Amino acid sequence: xxxxxxxxxxxxxxxxxxxxxxxxxxxxxxxxxxxxxxxxxxxxxxxxxxxxxxxxxxxxxxxxxxxxxxxxxxxxxxxxxxxxxxxxxxxxxxxxxxxxxxxxxxxxxxxxxxxxxxxxxxxxxxxxxxxxxxxxxxxxxxxxxxxxxxxxxxxxxxxxxxxxxxxxxxxxxxxxxxxxxxxxxxxxxxxxxxxxxxxxxxxxxxxxxxxxxxxxxxxxxxxxxxxxxxxxxxxxxxxxxxxxxxxxxxxxxxxxxxxxxxxxxxxxxxxxxxxxxxxxxxxxxxxxxxxxxxxxxxxxxxxxxxxxxxxxxxxxxxxxxxxxxxxxxxxxxxxxxxxxxxxxxxxxxxxxxxxxxxxxxxxxxxxxxxxxxxxxxxxxxxxxxxxxxxxxxxxxxxxxxxxxxxxxxxxxxxxxxxxxxxxxxxxxxxxxxxxxxxxxxxxxxxxxxxxxxxxxxxxxxxxxxxxxxxxxxxxxxxxxxxxxxxxxxxxxxxxxxxxxxxxxxxxxxxxxxxxxxxxxxxxxxxxxxxxxxxxxxxxxxxxxxxxxxxxxxxxxxxxxxxxxxxxxxxxxxxxxxxxxxxxxxxxxxxxxxxxxxxxxxxxxxxxxxxxxxxxxxxxxxxxxxxxxxxxxxxxxxxxxxxxxxxxxxxxxxxxxxxxxxxxxxxxxxxxxxxxxxxxxxxxxxxxxxxxxxxxxxxxxxxxxxxxxxxxxxxxxxxxxxxxxxxxxxxxxxxxxxxxxxxxxxxxxxxxxxxxxxxxxxxxxxxxxxxxxxxxxxxxxxxxxxxxxxxxxxxxxxxxxxxxxxxxxxxxxxxxxx
Numbered sequence: 001x002x003x004x005x006x007x008x009x010x011x012x013x014x015x016x017x018x019x020x021x022x023x024x025x026x027x028x029x030x031x032x033x034x035x036x037x038x039x040x041x042x043x044x045x046x047x048x049x050x051x052x053x054x055x056x057x058x059x060x061x062x063x064x065x066x067x068x069x070x071x072x073x074x075x076x077x078x079x080x081x082x083x084x085x086x087x088x089x090x091x092x093x094x095x096x097x098x099x100x101x102x103x104x105x106x107x108x109x110x111x112x113x114x115x116x117x118x119x120x121x122x123x124x125x126x127x128x129x130x131x132x133x134x135x136x137x138x139x140x141x142x143x144x145x146x147x148x149x150x151x152x153x154x155x156x157x158x159x160x161x162x163x164x165x166x167x168x169x170x171x172x173x174x175x176x177x178x179x180x181x182x183x184x185x186x187x188x189x190x191x192x193x194x195x196x197x198x199x200x201x202x203x204x205x206x207x208x209x210x211x212x213x214x215x216x217x218x219x220x221x222x223x224x225x226x227x228x229x230x231x232x233x234x235x236x237x238x239x240x241x242x243x244x245x246x247x248x249x250x251x252x253x254x255x256x257x258x259x260x261x262x263x264x265x266x267x268x269x270x271x272x273x274x275x276x277x278x279x280x281x282x283x284x285x286x287x288x289x290x291x292x293x294x295x296x297x298x299x300x301x302x303x304x305x306x307x308x309x310x311x312x313x314x315x316x317x318x319x320x321x322x323x324x325x326x327x328x329x330x331x332x333x334x335x336x337x338x339x340x341x342x343x344x345x346x347x348x349x350x351x352x353x354x355x356x357x358x359x360x361x362x363x364x365x366x367x368x369x370x371x372x373x374x375x376x377x378x379x380x381x382x383x384x385x386x387x388x389x390x391x392x393x394x395x396x397x398x399x400x401x402x403x404x405x406x407x408x409x410x411x412x413x414x415x416x417x418x419x420x421x422x423x424x425x426x427x428x429x430x431x432x433x434x435x436x437x438x439x440x441x442x443x444x445x446x447x448x449x450x451x452x453x454x455x456x457x458x459x460x461x462x463x464x465x466x467x468x469x470x471x472x473x474x475x476x477x478x479x480x481x482x483x484x485x486x487x488x489x490x491x492x493x494x495x496x497x498x499x500x501x502x503x504x505x506x507x508x509x510x511x512x513x514x515x516x517x518x519x520x521x522x523x524x525x526x527x528x529x530x531x532x533x534x535x536x537x538x539x540x541x542x543x544x545x546x547x548x549x550x551x552x553x554x555x556x557x558x559x560x561x562x563x564x565x566x567x568x569x570x571x572x573x574x575x576x577x578x579x580x581x582x583x584x585x586x587x588x589x590x591x592x593x594x595x596x597x598x599x600x601x602x603x604x605x606x607x608x609x610x611x612x613x614x615x616x617x618x619x620x621x622x623x624x625x626x627x628x629x630x631x632x633x634x635x636x637x638x639x640x641x642x643x644x645x646x647x648x649x650x651x652x653x654x655x656x657x658x659x660x661x662x663x664x665x666x667x668x669x670x671x672x673x674x675x676x677x678x679x680x681x682x683x684x685x686x687x688x689x690x691x692x693x694x695x696x697x698x699x700x701x702x703x704x705x706x707x708x709x710x711x712x713x714x715x716x717x718x719x720x721x722x723x724x725x726x727x728x729x730x731x732x733x734x735x736x737x738x739x740x741x742x743x744x745x746x747x748x749x750x751x752x753x754x755x756x757x758x759x760x761x762x763x764x765x766x767x768x769x770x771x772x773x774x775x776x777x778x779x780x781x782x783x784x785x786x787x788x789x790x791x792x793x794x795x796x797x798x799x800x801x802x803x804x805x806x807x808x809x810x811x812x813x814x815x816x817x
Contacts, residue, residue, distance in 0.1 A: 031089035048118040065186040109388035114166035140342035208574040220492035241441030296391035299529035314533035335530035336389035422453035445469035517580030549789030556655035567640035658682030692736035705738035723773030761785040
């Protein structure tokens with residue numbers, strides 16, 4: 001029997017590539033390739049994981065706080081569902097008597113090391129102990145790179161530090177995630193029921209980003225400001241300029257300050273009075289600027305751009321890219337965190353570009369080859385910027401049948417691949433300063449001189465996109481004829497969408513103050529490109545986050561979790577610094593400055609500390625008095641999630657129906673008032689609903705526009721009438737959740753008029769209802785929010801049969817420069 005060498009790649013496609021380079025002929029089996037010297041097989045990503053607690057010991061089937069912390073001495077492994085057949089095949093190959101050496105050809109990095117070592121640990125027996133192990137370290141899939149890697153295989157002993165970091169990261173994620181989730185679930189379920197409260201090293205800091213942004217939005221107080229737009233005239237021409245403060249310096253104490261903002265109306269009126277009708281002194285500055293193409297795509301960048309351009313979720317983009325890689329073979333491996341190519345890839349790039357001459361962007365591919373744009377450039381080719389996989393680029397295979405979404409992703413990658421080698425785009429930027437008295441007005445022009453890479457995206461020097469300024473003849477008199485003052489309000493920072501959240505996760509090192517920890521996180525961030533989409537989907541599945549159009553909005557459950565972590569003083573679970581600290585220490589293990597045993601001892605101690613804080617929280621909790629206390633002589637105190645009276649008889653949650661209640665609203669409820677309606681309540685399924693709310697007998701009751709059974713109709717009818725219904729001429733009154741005619745209050749479903757107090761997130765005032773009943777039309781109402789979450793302004797119309805409709809104002813036309 002001839003001795004053979006088994007090579008295990010991380011995925012089937014890599015195994016196929018290795019077989020093409022290795023000597024000898026191979027027969028293709030379902031699970032491997034068999035040759036005279038080599039047997040080449042593959043994993044399919046992770047085939048093995050750590051068992052759940054209940055799989056380790058049946059005692060953990062019950063989520064009992066008394067069983068915590070769970071700190072196994074060793075971590076038993078299990079085969080993952082869906083890939084057990086390949087795992088079984090690998091077990092047979094690894095244990096084969098003729099296999100004397102096993103080469104780990106999984107991806108060159110921590111995760112690849114973990115995939116291989118977990119397989120070996122899972123199938124281990126005495127016969128495997130007699131075999132030797134080597135490491136193939138591949139960072140490029142060219143034939144030369146593969147041959148070079150096989151000629152310099154690494155000893156298994158060299159990989160021990162990397163294996164230690166991989167095992168530490170996996171086991172510590174398990175310890176913290178399992179124990180924190182079970183402890184917090186136990187705490188939240190202590191009074192009955194089962195309230196699953198998932199918590200983890202990556203998902204909870206990610207959730208914290210969303211909650212902190214939402215808190216900022218909730219606490220935000222808009223400030224009014226004014227901008228001035230002047231119209232300047234000279235013979236036969238006109239242009240517009242906006243007022244600026246030329247002495248303005250960015251980066252002051254006020255983050256909302258800008259060069260073109262005036263913070264009080266008096267200053268705006270003073271400038272208008274000073275400048276109107278006066279002559280302007282004009283100066284111009286022109287400067288050429290060049291703009292390089294953005295870098296090649298890594299997965300996160302691809303997901304962000306696909307979300308911004310097409311609204312694709314991160315999960316969908318990953319699925320589409322995966323299909324383009326696996327099924328269609330037209331893209332390289334997508335789960336990468338690199339925006340660069342290997343330094344030996346120039347010939348491969350030329351080959352790909354040559355094939356692209358026969359596809360949609362063939363004109364640009366031919367230009368690239370003809371004009372020798374394809375050259376080595378550290379901005380593109382850089383081995384030090386590649387960990388496991390290079391940037392996502394097209395392969396030499398051209399697509400034939402793609403779905404529309406697949407075609408959009410493929411087109412994005414091809415455009416970026418070609419663009420990155422093209423010359424920069426060149427612009428002429430002109431800044432015209434019109435000085436009137438001692439006030440300055442700015443007009444900006446921008447002309448595309450050389451399209452460069454932007455031509456691939458449809459830009460040309462005559463596409464009508466330029467902002468051309470009409471030249472002012474020498475000696476011409478320029479007069480400031482009109483000045484418009486526009487009033488504005490500052491706006492809170494926008495909610496995260498998937499594109500901006502992925503960016504925040506990728507760049508989470510910027511959120512960490514400690515420089516060493518931040519530096520350790522720079523290459524990784526929160527999660528990996530391959531896991532970030534799954535983390536976002538998990539937060540949505542666990543009802544911590546809901547999608548509203550493109551926005552990701554944290555729910556009341558998310559706020560309660562973060563409040564609980566802060567109160568229990570275990571907010572480290574919500575901080576990216578935990579990842580930073582781990583990465584810092586894992587890097588020290590790689591350098592031999594720290595050991596696996598030291599790292600895991602610290603993780604076990606941290607786990608014990610978390611459990612102790614949760615277990616002791618109720619007995620050690622010190623409740624501060626509520627800021628609105630007392631109410632009607634009763635003192636109230638704060639728990640993480642509720643306000644509780646001093647005698648413990650009254651308890652009202654801070655979050656009602658998924659909505660964070662303000663202190664003023666809580667006080668009104670405690671005093672027995674009905675408040676609302678509010679449009680941002682949420683059901684347990686995450687659906688928003690509109691209702692008013694009251695607090696009766698220590699219970700919250702919702703009042704909907706459609707229900708009137710609980711209304712005191714007699715009292716309502718004695719109140720102020722807003723007018724007569726156009727349907728049956730009965731009087732119309734305001735109720736807590738709607739405006740209703742007498743006939744509607746009496747239960748007449750056919751003729752009764754009922755108008756919700758909130759329509760598309762906008763509350764209708766009594767004056768609006770009076771306008772509808774008298775004129776059939778309201779004044780222009782601003783701030784409606786469409787189902788696609790876009791704001792709009794409109795008039796409301798009320799027909800004779802009681803139906804409502806919108807009338808939209810004419811669109812404003814922009815003044816030409």
